[in-house]
Amino acid sequence: MSFTSPHLAALAPYTPGEQPAIEGLVKLNTNENPYPPSPRVLAAIEGAARAGLQLYPDPESRVLRGAIGRHHGVAADHVFVGNGSDEVLALAFDAFFLHGDLPLLLPDVSYSFYQSVCRWLDVAVRRVPLDDGLRVDLAAFEATRGEAVAGMVIANPNAPTGIALPLDALERLAQVHPQRVLLVDEAYVDFGADSATALVARHPNVLVVQTLSKSRALAGLRVGWAIGQPPLVEALTRVKNSFNAYPLDRLAQAGATAAFEDQAYFARQRDAVVHCREGLLLQMEDLGFAVLPSQANFVFARHPAHDAAQLAAALRARKVLVRHFAQPRIDQYLRISVGTPAQCEQLLQAMAACLQG
Incomplete structure (x- = not known):
């Protein structure tokens, strides 16, 4: 006898990067920021912890949405917030x-969480291959103009x-499918790319969709947001408020708001x-190494x-953790988060030893 819903067997949950507890490990596998968050964030969280935790938080996150809107130059009614960008993506x-x-049109090599959500929601997927340089093939997406699709995610x-x-x-x-949503996931945009908020x-x-996890060094706080015209924000809010x-929470709202108030530290x-x-x-x-040009906080x-795979294992044996994806087209690549100068030096020394070995 099974007590689970029938669709459960078909789910393939997303596998996050490993979070091992190994002393002295140089952890460069999950694209976390190597630096701590702004002191203003910590002070704001401490202040929120001392007052008001017996009360529910603002369900509309009005102060935070106002801060995000000012940062992006849009009104607060253009902003939706959630528990990390993954929750915002799932709701979207x-x-x-x-x-x-x-x-739904997706690049064939992209964030694997998209596939997990599609399986959960039973969304059909068409993978659009990256070009030979592993770049998003703009012409291939444009070639779908006029076809019936559910939308696009980049x-x-x-x-x-x-x-x-x-x-x-x-x-x-x-402009390819103006009747459908184009979702642009900008988790790493602050490290050198153009934002589609314009x-x-x-x-x-x-x-x-953006997040505080990477450039704001707040992966542990779990705050993400979406920017769109009010009908899109209202649709996200309707889905979220349905469950x-x-x-x-109060701590996340306070800390996230403070993160946008210390632009000098962020920069x-x-x-x-x-x-x-x-x-x-x-x-x-x-x-x-052959290294792809990067505008993120990692190199590929x-x-x-x-x-x-063997190189990743050899680095791990030297207490340097990087990410290997056993997936078609990219199984010979390593994704390596950018650490502090000292961490990068340890990585390079370990790499040199592995290559010589």
């Missing part, structure tokens, strides 16, 4: 991409490749990551003379 898939058997910069489309390419995508005012089908009217830490990324890319090339690289 539910709100916008359930159109019977019509397929991670920009793409994950796990780190390559981004420029703003004019995103605008062309918005398109929201003139394209009612554009929905942009949980309180998506963000310093973001620039430090970008600077280290550029140095890491060059030094890995000196070791013989392969070594023509070494198997990626």
